[in-house]
Amino acid sequence: MSTPGRTDGDLSETPDTDGAAPRLDADQIRALSDEGRRQTVQAGDVLIAEGQRERDFLxxxxxxxxxxxxxxxxxxxxxxxxxxxxxxxxIGLLTGQPAFVSSIALEAGEVLAVPWQALRDTVHRRPELGDLILRAFLCRREFLIDAVAGMRIVGSRYSPDVRRLREFAARNRIPHTWIDLEEDPHAAQLLERLGVAPSDTPVVIWRGNQVLRKPDNAELARVVGLRRLSAGGQFADVVVVGAGPAGLAAAVYAASEGLSTVVVDAVATGGQAGTSSRIENYLGFPAGISGAELADRAVIQAEKFGATITVPAEAIGLEARDSFQTVRFDDGTEITTHALVIATGARYRRLAVPRLDEFEGSSVYYAATMMEARFCERLPVVVVGGGNSAGQAAVFLARHATRVDLLIRHDDLARDMSRYLVERVERSPAVTVRRHTEVRELVGDGGQLRAIVVEDNRTGAHEQLEAALLFVFIGAEPCTGWLRGRLALDPRGYICTGPDAADDTASGRPPTNLETSRPGVLAVGDVRSGSIKRVASAVGEGAMAVRLVHEYLARP
Incomplete structure (x- = not known):
């Protein structure tokens, strides 16, 4: 998509063929000129500074x-x-995030500065201009991530906090680079210059010299503009807990219909779908779309209509107060609402093998994004699982790894995987499907995996496979621990809705299709008992939930 970063000596312009660098025509510039102001600039002028929040479209x-x-x-x-x-x-200009890089005038010239609200008004009248800007902004965020630009995370590869910060940055698509204390020869010099002792790591370096020492995810989120919940109590017409496809769809429809809407997620927008390298069976995207781009587009759409989205905020309690619902979060904040939409989805299950904790975050992963792909270059990897997530991961990682072994417990790859993915897996020369195979041991030291021991579950024979990384996609468990004793759950912990929740409701009326055993509380997407685990169905349920919210609010 984009070229590698240039050296300071190369001042040639980025080619027009780069999708991140479109050129506006004279008519489009005239349309923007009506809303903006012309400014003369000199060489060396800082037009956008790293970390700057309030800024115009230039x-x-x-x-x-x-x-x-x-x-x-x-x-x-x-x-x-x-x-x-x-x-x-x-894309940060549209989502309210600070700038991750600086824009500096290289020579004297003139720029057109268009205030943010004026830009919104212009693209509303000229949607083709809005589409062009959005596509370029999405490509540029991807470019910054690929170019390892933005903030710097400095710490040891063996530190759990380093793994936590890197995962948080990757899941939230925050441009960053990781400086490994063990491998980077300049790491010690950098820490010395900043006055940071190795014992104070991990640190996050922001805006060149601002140092966050051992930050938690919430502190990092506030710095990069993701955290927007205030310490005091809040009220909203609709609160959506979970920002996967179902939750974001609910947010778009609720906010677009004039309901004050707050969306929260414990980890990142996009949910499990956000970790998918390519979704190819979602209606309207014949060439496929990455989960990250789908999430970014949905966030922009929801915020355009006025929804407030905040990450991270983990729900830990639910209380009924009169006819309202109050959600409590792990940091002590709470939100009260007329109607609650639960879209917390599910988390991938972990392998039941010894030493798993030792390798998680450094060699064992539960997502296959560009961040993980960079670790796989010219290395052998193993993917465990037989569903679509495992198939997508195997095909994607095969473009980076020397070899991908895909392990399934049975003999039929088509049992749980879509046919188009089965065909892609079977056509990939870098992917070997190993049937009737289960992981028994992890081999390695210092947090670095070297191999795995597998067992043929028919014969009991053991074999050691070389593996530098292990990707696990073996099903999921619902994120409903905070709801036990509050809502009716099925035996596996998924939320009962509609007729399945009818015996538990206290409202004196049967719950609507997506309503739980508590009136005014709905469940959508993967967290709902009996749901179809597909992005399209999750989006549909999110949209339908808002209609049911209106019906609930209209009742006397």
């Missing part, structure tokens, strides 16, 4: 602008150059 009318990672630091890099007709920034 169009280059003349001159050139360089985009720098780590501007003003010894690690400064020029990663792209824009000329006349180009515009600056990336």
């Amino acid at each position: 169009v280059i009318l003349s001159g050139k602008v360089g985009v720098y990672d780590g501007y003003g630091t010894p690690a400064q890099r020029l990663i792209r150059v824009h000329g006349p007709g180009r515009f600056l920034d990336e």
Whole structure:
């Protein structure tokens, strides 16, 4: 999609063929000029500073602008150059995040500054302009992630906190790079320059010299503009707990219909779908779409209509107060609402093998995104599971790894996997499907996996497979621990809705199709008992839930 980052000596403009660098035509610039103001700039002027939150949409009318990672630091890099007709920034401008890189005038020229609200009004009148800007912004975020730009996480590969921070950044698509204390020869020098002792790591370096020492996920989220819950109590017409496809769909429809809407998630927007490298059977995307892009588009859409989205915020309790529902969170905050939509989905199950904790985060993963793919370059990997998630991971990782062994417990790959994925797996020369195979041991040291011992569950024979990374997709468990004793759950812990919850309801009327045993509380997506585990059905349930919310609110 994009070229590698350039050196400071290369001031050539990013090619027009780059999807992240479209050029506006004269008519589009005229439309924006009606809402903006022209500004003269000189070489060296900082147009957008790393960490800057409030900023305008900038169009280059003349001159050139360089985009720098780590501007003003010894690690400064020029990663792209824009000329006349180009515009600056990336998806963070639309989602309210601070800038992750700096934009610096390379020569004298002129720019057009369009205030954010004016930009929204213009693209509303000219949707083709909005589509062009959105596509470029999405490509630029992907470019920043691929170019390992943005904030820096410094710490040991053996630190659980380093693994936590890296996973949080990856799941939330935050541009970042990891500096390994054991491997990077410049790590010690960097820490010394910042006055940080190795014992204080991990640290996050932001805006060149701002250091966060051992931050928790909530602190990191506040810095990068993801955390928006206030310490005091809040009220909303609709609260959506869970920001996967079902929750984001509910947010879009609720907010677009004028309901004050708050969405929270314990980890990241996108849910499990957000970790998918490519979703190819979702209606309207014949070429497929990555889970990350689908999530980013949904977040922008929900926020456009006024929804508030905050991450991380883990729900830990639910209370009924009169006719309202109050959700309590792990940091002590709470939200009260007329109607609650639960879309917390499910978490992947862990393998029941010794030493798993030792390798999780460094060699064992439960998602296959670009971050994990970078660790797989020219290495052998193993994928465990027979469903669509495992199939997607195997096909995606085969483009990076030297070999992918896909392990299934039975002999029929088509039993739980869509036919199109089965065909792709079987056509990939880098993927070997091992049937009737289960993991028994993990082999390695220092948190680095070297091999796994597998067993043929028919013969009992054992074999050792070389593996630098292990990806596990063996089913999921619902995220409903906080609801036990509050709502009716099925024997596996999924939320009962509609007729299945009828015997437990206290409202004196049968619950609607997505309503739980508590009136005004609905469940959608993978967390709902009997749901179809597909993105399209989750989105449909999220949309339908809002109609049922309106019916509930209209009752006397």
